[in-house]
Amino acid sequence: MAVQTFKLPKSLKEGAKFSFCPGCDHGVAVRILAEVLDELGLTENTITATSIGCSVTIYDFINVDAIEAPHGRALAEATGIKRARPDKCVFTYQGDGDFASIGIGESLHCALRGENITAICINNTTYGMTGGQLGPTTLLGQKTTTSPTGRNVEYYGYPIKIAEHIALCDGTAYSARVSLDTVANIKKAKQAIKKAFEIQMKGLGFTFIEILSTCPTNWKMTPEQAHDRVRNQMMEVFKPGVYKDITAEKTV
Amino acid sequence: MECLQKTKKKVLMKGNYAIANAAVMAGCECYFGYPITPQSEIGEFMSGKMQELKRAYVSAESELAAINMVIGACSTGAKAMTSSSSCAVSLMQEAISYASADELPIVLVSVMRGGPGLGNIYPSQGDYNQAVIGGGNGDYQTIVLAPSTVQECVDLTYKAFYLAHKYKNPTILLADGLLGQMMEPVEFTEYPYPEIDNSSWALSGAKGRNGRIIRSYAPLAENQCVFLNKLYGKYKQIEENETEWEEIDTEDADIVLISFGSPSRNVKSAMKICRKEGLKVGFLRPITLWPFPSKRIAELSKKVKMFLDIEVNMGQMLKDVKLAVNGAVPVEFFNRPVGNPPEVDDIVNKIREIMK
Ligand SMILES: Cc1ncc(C[n+]2csc(CCOP(=O)(O)OP(=O)(O)O)c2C)c(N)n1
Ligand code: SF4
Numbered sequence: 001m002a003v004q005t006f007k008l009p010k011s012l013k014e015g016a017k018f019s020f021c022p023g024c025d026h027g028v029a030v031r032i033l034a035e036v037l038d039e040l041g042l043t044e045n046t047i048t049a050t051s052i053g054c055s056v057t058i059y060d061f062i063n064v065d066a067i068e069a070p071h072g073r074a075l076a077e078a079t080g081i082k083r084a085r086p087d088k089c090v091f092t093y094q095g096d097g098d099f100a101s102i103g104i105g106e107s108l109h110c111a112l113r114g115e116n117i118t119a120i121c122i123n124n125t126t127y128g129m130t131g132g133q134l135g136p137t138t139l140l141g142q143k144t145t146t147s148p149t150g151r152n153v154e155y156y157g158y159p160i161k162i163a164e165h166i167a168l169c170d171g172t173a174y175s176a177r178v179s180l181d182t183v184a185n186i187k188k189a190k191q192a193i194k195k196a197f198e199i200q201m202k203g204l205g206f207t208f209i210e211i212l213s214t215c216p217t218n219w220k221m222t223p224e225q226a227h228d229r230v231r232n233q234m235m236e237v238f239k240p241g242v243y244k245d246i247t248a249e250k251t252v
Numbered sequence: 253m254e255c256l257q258k259t260k261k262k263v264l265m266k267g268n269y270a271i272a273n274a275a276v277m278a279g280c281e282c283y284f285g286y287p288i289t290p291q292s293e294i295g296e297f298m299s300g301k302m303q304e305l306k307r308a309y310v311s312a313e314s315e316l317a318a319i320n321m322v323i324g325a326c327s328t329g330a331k332a333m334t335s336s337s338s339c340a341v342s343l344m345q346e347a348i349s350y351a352s353a354d355e356l357p358i359v360l361v362s363v364m365r366g367g368p369g370l371g372n373i374y375p376s377q378g379d380y381n382q383a384v385i386g387g388g389n390g391d392y393q394t395i396v397l398a399p400s401t402v403q404e405c406v407d408l409t410y411k412a413f414y415l416a417h418k419y420k421n422p423t424i425l426l427a428d429g430l431l432g433q434m435m436e437p438v439e440f441t442e443y444p445y446p447e448i449d450n451s452s453w454a455l456s457g458a459k460g461r462n463g464r465i466i467r468s469y470a471p472l473a474e475n476q477c478v479f480l481n482k483l484y485g486k487y488k489q490i491e492e493n494e495t496e497w498e499e500i501d502t503e504d505a506d507i508v509l510i511s512f513g514s515p516s517r518n519v520k521s522a523m524k525i526c527r528k529e530g531l532k533v534g535f536l537r538p539i540t541l542w543p544f545p546s547k548r549i550a551e552l553s554k555k556v557k558m559f560l561d562i563e564v565n566m567g568q569m570l571k572d573v574k575l576a577v578n579g580a581v582p583v584e585f586f587n588r589p590v591g592n593p594p595e596v597d598d599i600v601n602k603i604r605e606i607m608k
């Protein structure tokens with residue numbers, strides 16, 4: 001019987017060591033993204049605008065041309081890249097804070113303009129890089145370093161459902177929410193990313209994937225407990241699914 | 253508004269349109285902008301012309317977005333620009349710092365209006381500091397070109413694209429509301445500068461090579477030291493090669509008038525009147541505000557009795573003049589805080605008064 005040996009995607013840099021904390025889903029997300037770039041043969045034709053957050057050094061891992069955008073501005077820079085070089089594959093990889101808090105203006109308008117760009121948003125319900133403060137997707141009741149007794153509506157208002165908002169934009173061709181808590185869901189996540197890039201390369205509009213991810217360090221959980229939290233608490237509010245797909249007959 | 257391309261004869265044109273047309277002729281491939289008076293005509297002109305020429309144009313959702321779109325486009329080696337004014341240029345400071353660290357050839361046309369805050373839409377020179385010193389974080393320096401006529405708006409727009417790409421450095425054309433709104437005869441030549449080859453650094457997709465990274469994140473202090481020393485080496489080169497100014501009748505002058513931008517025209521007229529009266533008055537107009545003609549001013553300070561700095565602000569370039577003069581002789585100041593330039597007669601009276 002043939003044995004499948006572990007193989008790194010070609011789009012990952014040789015010898016690159018992820019700087020994410022052990023058990024963090026960022027690493028899984030970057031890996032499946034690299035696999036998709038391999039499978040679609042896009043690696044040598046891609047430019048990414050990276051974001052500020054735990055993903056800031058993604059350019060040290062993925063072997064594509066990259067520019068590091070200021071916090072929240074990745075989709076503005078991606079727009080500049082795509083408008084200047086429309087034949088390139090352009091993507092962003094952003095945290096929930098980067099995409100939906102400081103960058104919400106850039107994100108929504110990029111979707112409304114229907115830019116042929118793929119945006120991936122890692123939703124870990126916190127500002128991971130700065131030490132786990134309350135962010136735009138922090139759940140009601142969730143304790144963070146700036147919501148010491150838990151998120152209450154009085155002081156903090158409500159978390160944003162990003163994939164649903166992006167689906168409402170007329171320029172959006174595809175918007176989905178996925179998770180990485182089981183092998184089956186990782187496969188689904190990869191399919192969604194692949195679909196988004198395929199739609200981008202057909203020039204059909206803005207494509208978006210929100211990935212429910214763990215932050216074991218700031219959640220103060222083991223990776224296993226963290227995935228339980230994704231399933232039991234995050235998915236209650238942030239329901240996985242395809243919210244828009246203009247290439248499909250029916251969506252959620 | 254028509255794009256004129258090359259003109260044989262002079263045509264009458266508003267400064268903002270002249271800047272926009274010059275940018276098109278300089279080969280600007282991408283324009284991104286958000287409206288603000290007194291420069292909105294630039295974006296209006298570009299919206300039609302860029303689409304007609306099948307170049308990139310985006311009505312950005314904010315100045316934050318606009319300037320970051322310019323950064324994105326420039327990262328691919330494209331000639332790209334935005335234009336704005338005063339309080340809105342304030343929003344761009346973070347991006348200018350990033351573009352300086354990234355060494356990207358972004359071009360910003362800044363047409364000054366009154367400030368601080370929302371201020372007003374009168375002409376002003378209140379953003380000398382904003383352009384020359386900058387409000388972004390860290391050690392960086394932009395190139396700043398200051399036109400005084402509509403024709404010079406054209407010539408320096410060409411030059412802004414050239415210098416930005418030659419030195420991979422953010423470059424600002426610093427005009428004012430008067431220049432933006434007034435009409436003067438102008439001539440458009442072909443873009444007079446060589447095209448710069450960006451292929452060694454521009455992002456184009458990692459075909460047959462490793463991915464290129466344009467970044468400012470520098471986790472190790474040692475690396476940042478090396479980078480900043482290199483960056484400041486480049487700035488030194490720019491200072492040596494690109495400092496530009498206009499100088500008249502300084503040979504025998506007792507006093508040298510210093511002024512930049514559109515107000516310098518009244519200053520020049522005042523100088524001529526004083527000369528007729530036998531007063532030994534010279535004139536110096538910095539064209540590059542950075543690099544600033546400090547060396548020349550320092551030389552002059554060894555022979556003249558005093559300088560008179562004239563600005564439409566509360567005295568921003570004045571500090572650079574004083575630094576250059578370094579206490580050798582007195583530096584007098586005459587200003588209007590905001591609005592049209594001081595009247596010629598008032599300048600003449602000021603000169604008579606201080607030369608007594
Ligand atoms: C303009 C600006 N404000 C604040 C910061 C500090 N900062 C860096 S990363 C970050 C939050 C990132 O959170 P998120 O986007 O959710 O990414 P994560 O680290 O959770 O993956 C903040 C606030 C910054 N770098 N720039
Ligand atoms: S802080 Fe959280 S999101 Fe960031 S790398 Fe560590 S576990 Fe992942």
Ligand SMILES: [Mg+2]
Nearest residue numbers: 095096126128
């Ligand atoms: Mg986050």
